Amino acid sequence: MKVLMFGWEFPPHISGGLGTACYGLIKGLNHHNQEVIFVVPKLYGDEEPMADFVNASDVEVDYRERNFIDTWQNLTYLEINSYLVPYLGPEEFEKYTDYTMHHRLDLEDSVFSNKYAFSGKYGKNLMEEVARYALVATQVAKMKDHDVIHAHDWLAYPAGIAAKEISGKPLVAHIHATQYDRAGKGGDQGPVYEMEKAGLLAADHVVAVSHLTRKIVIEKYGVHPDKVSVLHNAVLDASIIESKIKKKVPEKIVTFLGRITYQKGPEYFVEAAKKVLDRDPNVRFVMAGNGDLLNRMIERVAELGMGTKFHFTGFLKGQDVDDMYAMSDVYVMPSVSEPFGIAPLEAVRHNTPVIISKQSGVGEVLRNAIKIDFWDVDAMADAVFALLHYESISRMFKELGSQELKELKWEHVAAKLVTVYEKLHQKQP
Amino acid sequence: MRTICFYFQVHQPFRIKPYRFFDMGEDHYYWDDYLNKSVIRKVAQKCYLPMNELLLELIKQHQGKFKVAFSISGVCLDQFEAYAPDVLESFQRLVATGHVELLNETDAHALCSLRSKSEFKRMVENHKAKIKRLFNGYEPKVFRNTELVYSDKIGEMVAEMGYTGMLTEGAKHILGWKSPNFVYQNAINPDFKILLKNFQLSDDIAFRFSDKSWSEHPLTIEKFTAWINNVPKDHQVVNLFMDYETFGEHQWAETGIFQFMKVLPSAILNHTGFTFSTPSEVLGNSKPISPIQVPTPISWADEERDLTAWLGNDLQNEAFTKLYDLESRVNKIDDAEIQRDWNYLQTSDHFYYMSTKFFSDGAVHAYFSPYETPYDAFINYMNVLSDFIIRVTRKEKEMQEVG
Structure with missing residues (x-):
């Protein structure tokens, strides 16, 4: 199976658990002889060569094409409404709200350049990057032959949806965290929620990292229970770490x-x-x-x-x-x-x-x-x-x-994932 | 004479209330009165009251040909006195018929036989006194240990205390090719007799009665009578030992367990060569066939029939050891509340809740335990035990000052 996978970060350049999880998953998929094309906004060149890596910053996009214009228009709508930057607490959200309202970048100028240098971070241009990432996805979906599309978290959902529109291949939406977890009460509003919901509903199958998350996906996002499986994360190395460090206090x-x-x-x-x-x-x-x-x-x-x-x-x-x-x-x-x-x-x-x-x-x-x-x-x-x-x-x-x-091995996780892929593949007309 | 011996175990522990470490040193009341009362009332309605009534009816109907034995733990009797005098009265009525035998056990349904002879003796004496007080001077002759725990040494200890025999599990690994359907002798004291549970036929009623995945389901009286008739001709006694809560609580009324028991005595008496006897009758009427060797303790629990459900992991061992380390100190303290708590803390259920054996089988565990996990059970117990140690220490100081 050839998997076109969209992530946001990859070790060693990571700021959260998402990159590590992608790494483990790809390692597990390699074990089961699956081919993975892994797209990230930005590559640094020191990533372990375990997939066919695509650096989104290198992809040239012809923005005059009709597909792109449609995608872009959908996404700018979200962008303009965005007050929220994810992975921050409610208080920092607020600061960013102020920031985006008063220091808005002039989007239109930069939109039609051929290449876009992604930061690949979770910074103030996050929404724009997410939108541009989706544009790149359409191009990659055309260039790279694949059997199934796999997108990690909302940042990559627009990319996954865009790729699916081009190739018509089944989309797996992997959910590592929801806006409910991040924002608590009021998680059911705002562009991040909207993008999550759009991705989860557009996906042919949803993979949640726990039963807890599966429940949220079903109850708060209205995804049909039959469409959601649970794939717990695993650990790369289960060995016990013997440390020589000594406590300097008696307590x-x-x-x-x-x-x-x-x-x-x-x-x-x-x-x-x-x-x-x-x-x-x-x-x-x-x-x-x-x-x-x-x-x-x-x-x-x-x-x-x-x-x-x-x-x-x-x-x-x-x-x-x-x-x-x-x-x-x-x-x-x-x-x-x-x-x-x-x-x-x-x-x-x-x-x-x-x-x-x-x-x-x-x-x-x-x-x-x-x-x-x-x-x-x-x-x-x-x-x-x-x-x-x-x-x-x-x-x-x-x-x-x-x-x-x-017992928590990525090979086991990947084995389950392969059966998800295979089922989706068989359903293909 | 071929005979069936029914023995039912009646027991409810004093469950501990949620007790935080910051309660330590301040709150010295450990027992979850509300929970304990509601469990007693629930089981009384579903099991004790209806089943006692049925047994009373059957005993009258068969004019003494049908008889059973009970062992009622002291902690359970305490709770009947407090929360269910109606249940206590109905047991008293049963015993008054003269066809119901009562057995002795440790007052707190404790595991002290494994640890301390002196504590064991004290607990048995207490239970004896309680039975005497509540059942019109009744004096049991036969003993049953907590969870049917038995070994050669424990048997010897019980014999020393004047009992004629005791009950235990017919565990495969001690019987080998031998049958549980005979009276055996203690390996150290040949005068002391042992009755072994026929676990096949007992568990057919107690565990498998309503099990739809069991190939023999549903268990009809015809089937059971046929099995009894199939018992080899030279076998003397079929010991059917089980928890009393089997009737109406483990096997709900809807399963037909009460109807089954209602017709069982006449079916056995009319269609088999078997009679019914109480344990002391069996011991009096049968000749022991041979000694039985039990060097390491057995019990009636789980496939292994060993002690691992109570003393099988580090949590249980720490709690058990720390508790019994207190024995000699507690013995010197004359304080009703400290004595009461010392008793109740020894109840085997507290250690059962800490078992990690059934971790994967959440359903079974949840049913018998008020705790979500064995770790919660351990923490709660250790908090209480820590406070108990504080109280003992304080009391010792007081006594020193006075002395």
């Missing part, structure tokens, strides 16, 4: 590691920390990461008077992330709505026991973790206390968690 360390945004539920972690510290002063809490709620979290920690026990590290990367996991005695992911959430699996690789919210898809594959409702700070505090004080539970997590990880 136990409890860690939050992730973007400090509404979606990740940092405030619940802070409140739970207070409850634990009131009872047991021999614990330190760490919040690692950056985000629009960081300042508010710092203020709240000060307000609760636990500044000497609750620490912020800022954004961590590379070895620092590994060290942080390794130093932690407990890792907490209190996400309000997490389609999957790969981070707890990383914690397991460091033999660190994990507490995750029941609103996280990863819980569907990770049995050996404590699961709590994100809002239930009492339960969260209780679980933290238990993991720090009752040894046998951590010991069991260490033994059983690593076994569970070994």
Whole structure:
């Protein structure tokens, strides 16, 4: 099978989990001898050569063609209405709203140039890039022979739809996160939601990263249940990471590691920390990461008077992330709505026991973790206390968690995906 | 004489309320009164009351030819007294017929026989006293241990306490080619007799009765009578041991379980050569056939018939060890509430909830456990146990100051 796949980022140049998931998926598809043409807005040249990569920035587009004009008109309509930049919390959304309204780029001038240099980031020109990416998709769909189209998240949905219009091949919409997860209440409005909905409804099949997400796709986007399958993410490397890093403090360390945004539920972690510290002063809490709620979290920690026990590290990367996991005695992911959430699996690789919210898809594959409702700070505090004080539970997590990880292979995920492709292919007239 | 021996287990634990670590040191009441009361009331309506009434009717109808035995745990009796005096009264009426035998067990339905002889003895004495008080001076002669847990050593211990025999599982791995349909002897004390559960015929009623995937479904009285008739001629006794909640609770009334039991006595008495006996009658009338070797403890649970449902993982072992480490300290404390909680915390169900054996079989687990996961069960129990340790320590200090 030849798969024409549209993504937004690819390792090593990634800013979120999407690129890593695409990498694992392609690796799995390679294992099953599937040919993948992978299109990204921007290539850096140091990507592992595991697919027929297409750099959207290199594709020449003849904008006078009728198809392009139609596509473009559809998309500019969305663009003009766009107040939202995804992957940011509600507060940063607001800032961007101001920004786009007052500093609008003059679109028309740049539209008809032949090549467009994509940033491939999630910046202020995101909507324009998404639209241009769709234009490139029509060109690629013409150039490259393929049997099925596969688009990852809303950024690539317009591209997927455009390619389907050209080649008529079946479209698989892969959903890694929805606007509901990102924006919370009010996720059902705005251009991102509209684009997600258009992609999900136009797709011949939808692949969701968890049952949690499948439910959202069906209930909030009105996609027919028969059309949606679940493909949980896997891990590239399930080996246990033995770290030499030593803690420099005698206290136990409890860690939050992730973007400090509404979606990740940092405030619940802070409140739970207070409850634990009131009872047991021999614990330190760490919040690692950056985000629009960081300042508010710092203020709240000060307000609760636990500044000497609750620490912020800022954004961590590379070895620092590994060290942080390794130093932690407990890792907490209190996400309000997490389609999957790969981070707890990383914690397991460091033999660190994990507490995750029941609103996280990863819980569907990770049995050996404590699961709590994100809002239930009492339960969260209780679980933290238990993991720090009752040894046998951590010991069991260490033994059983690593076994569970070994079962999460991208080959298995890709095998399921291939059957989805094959079914769609057979349905082709 | 060929005979059938029915024994029913009646037990409900005191379930623990959601207890957070910040309750520790402040809130010393652990029991979920609301949940416990509603479970007792529900099971009373579905099982205890209707089934007791049916048994009473059958005993009267057959003028003493039909008889059964019960073991009612002390923690269950406590809950009957508090939440279901009507159920207690109906058991009292049954026992008063003279055709219902009561067995002794550990008061708290505990696993202490595996850990401490002194605690085991204390618990059995307590249960004995409770039965005596509630059932008009009744004194059981036969013993049944929690979850039918048995080993040569446990048997010896029970014999020492004056019982004539005890009940356990007819586990395949201890029987080998032998049949459970005989009376056996304890391997250490040959005077102490053992009755073994016929798990095939018992589980046909208790587990498979309404199982539509079972090839013999539906189980009719004709079929069951034929199976009883097929028991080899030289076999003496068929021990049908099961949870009492089988009737109306595990097997709902709609499955026809009550109708089945209603016609069972006359079918057996009229169409087979079998009679009905209570455990002490069986022990009195039959000659033991041989000793049975049980070096490591067995139980009536799961395929393995071992202890792994209660003491099979690190969580259970930590909780169990930390609990029994307290024994000698608690024994020195004269405080009604501490003694009560020490009892209730030993109930085997708390450890069963922590089992990870049935992780994949969520349905079975959810049915028997008030917790979502074994980890939740462990955390809640350990929080309570931690508070209990605080109380014991405080009490010890008080006593020192006074002394």
